[in-house]
Amino acid sequence: MTDKKGQTAIAHTNIAFIKYWGKADPKLNLPTTSSLSLTLDEYYTKTRVEKATEDSLLINELPQDGKRVHQFLNILREEMGDFPPLRVISENRVPLSAGLASSASSFAALTAAVAKFNNWDLSLEELSRLARRGSGSATRSFFPGFAIWEKGTDDADSYAKEFKTPELPIALVVCKISGTVKKVSSSDGMRRAQTSPNYAAWVDESAQQLAEMKKALFSSDLERVGQLAEANALAMHDLNLTATDRRFTYFNQDTMKVLEQVKALRKEGYLAYATMDAGPNVKIITNQEQAPKIKAYLAERFRKIQFDIATPGPGISYE
Ligand code: DP6
Numbered sequence: 547m548t549d550k551k552g553q554t555a556i557a558h559t560n561i562a563f564i565k566y567w568g569k570a571d572p573k574l575n576l577p578t579t580s581s582l583s584l585t586l587d588e589y590y591t592k593t594r595v596e597k598a599t600e601d602s603l604l605i606n607e608l609p610q611d612g613k614r615v616h617q618f619l620n621i622l623r624e625e626m627g628d629f630p631p632l633r634v635i636s637e638n639r640v641p642l643s644a645g646l647a648s649s650a651s652s653f654a655a656l657t658a659a660v661a662k663f664n665n666w667d668l669s670l671e672e673l674s675r676l677a678r679r680g681s682g683s684a685t686r687s688f689f690p691g692f693a694i695w696e697k698g699t700d701d702a703d704s705y706a707k708e709f710k711t712p713e714l715p716i717a718l719v720v721c722k723i724s725g726t727v728k729k730v731s732s733s734d735g736m737r738r739a740q741t742s743p744n745y746a747a748w749v750d751e752s753a754q755q756l757a758e759m760k761k762a763l764f765s766s767d768l769e770r771v772g773q774l775a776e777a778n779a780l781a782m783h784d785l786n787l788t789a790t791d792r793r794f795t796y797f798n799q800d801t802m803k804v805l806e807q808v809k810a811l812r813k814e815g816y817l818a819y820a821t822m823d824a825g826p827n828v829k830i831i832t833n834q835e836q837a838p839k840i841k842a843y844l845a846e847r848f849r850k851i852q853f854d855i856a857t858p859g860p861g862i863s864y865e
Contacts, residue, residue: 552596553662557654557687558859559589559646561718561829563775563821564756566682566695567782568740568749572733575678576704578740579752580697582759583686584716587859589640591651595659598633605636615656618680622660625676629664641722647732647823653680654687658862670862675705683732690861692763694756708861711763716771717837719818719830720854721844723800730794732824738792739785748781772819772831779821798826800851807844816840829856 560583568578601619603612615634623629634656640648657677661668668676670688674695677684686693689708698704730738739745755778762770786794801822808830811818818840819831832840834857841853 552594553659554592554594554865555655555658555662556590556592556863556865557651557658557684558585558587558861559591559640559648559651560585560683560686560693561646561821561856562683562686562823563771563831564752564759564778565782565823567785568736568745569682569733570697572737574701574704575682576700577682577695577697578749580695580756581686582692582694582709582756583683584692584718585687585690585859585861586646586718586856588854588856589646589651590859591640591648591655592637592865593652593655593659594635595632595656595663596635597630600631601634602632603634603636605638614680618653618656619660621679622657622676625679626664626666629660632660632663634659646720646827646829647681647683649681649732650683650687653677653684654862656680657684658688658864662864671705671707673862674707675702678704688862691858694760709760709763712766714763714766714768714858715834716768716858717832717834718856719832719837719840719844720856721804721828721830721848722852722854723804723828724798724826730796730824735786735794735796735824738789738794739782740789741791742785742788743790744781744788745785748785751781752778768817768831768833772817775821775831776819783822796822796825800848801826801828804828804844804848804851807847811840811843816843 562583564582566581570576601616603610674685685695685706692709693706695706808820
């Protein structure tokens with residue numbers, strides 16, 4: 547609803563095929579690598595901001611400790627000039643159990659709603675740059691389909707852009723393995739991963755994988771897209787296991803079992819590659835024709851796991 551007192555923006559979440567997993571500058575949230583993602587249709591955050599007497603946050607009708615949001619609003623005030631305290635009312639349609647970063651859609655929607663509220667005339671890239679200070683993955687949630695967050699060199703040039711590809715029949719099978727809140731936050735996980743002796747090699751490899759991923763997307767080679775995404779994700783998780791500062795893993799036994807089945811699916815001729823983020827859930831990259839078959843195959847083997855199918859989604863919008 548748009549009226550004089552408030553503004554509403556909708557941002558869809560995104561899943562990284564080439565991951566952001568490390569900060570070159572934690573304060574400015576500059577990443578060590580560029581990353582590439584697909585925005586998803588099925589999961590989104592709708593956020594309304596209204597003038598209030600102090601900053602506050604409500605998610606799905608429940609009051610939250612809005613510290614992170616308040617800090618982010620203060621960064622926006624420093625960057626763009628002062629604005630009144632805001633009540634932030636969010637409807638989050640990113641099920642926690644899907645293991646998708648709700649911070650991506652949340653901070654993208656919040657940035658867009660605040661910009662609209664203040665009548666800031668900003669491009670999507672400028673919004674992306676601002677959203678970066680709230681959460682890195684949010685940079686990529688302004689764009690439809692694929693987006694690349696170019697790591698840049700400083701605050702001014704680190705933001706995402708749309709990456710236009712030929713129309714691809716891509717789909718993800720989202721395996722909702724665990725609904726528990728993640729035990730190691732992304733920021734803490736990254737900090738620890740960066741102490742791995744393999745970290746510098748991962749940064750180099752990631753740049754090569756991104757270059758190859760762009761080619762694979764341009765040539766609509768989904769098999770290659772999947773291979774690259776899986777290799778990049780597994781290498782990211784290897785950094786967690788080899789961190790010298792309190793090594794850890796997000797995987798649990800079901801993660802390992804699903805990963806085995808992804809291999810089995812490939813042996814049977816399916817297009818199926820896995821990617822995982824800061825949690826135990828597995829997202830399987832496939833095409834739209836095979837997604838329901840893969841879902842049925844896995845549902846038969848994992849009675850307790852729920853499966854969703856996700857497809858490419860739109861960029862930011864306003865109500
Ligand atoms: C594994 O964007 O949640 O999902 O910038 O600290 O808020 P902060 O991190 P966040 O990290 C997402 C990490 C990831 C990979 C990715 O989305 O690129």
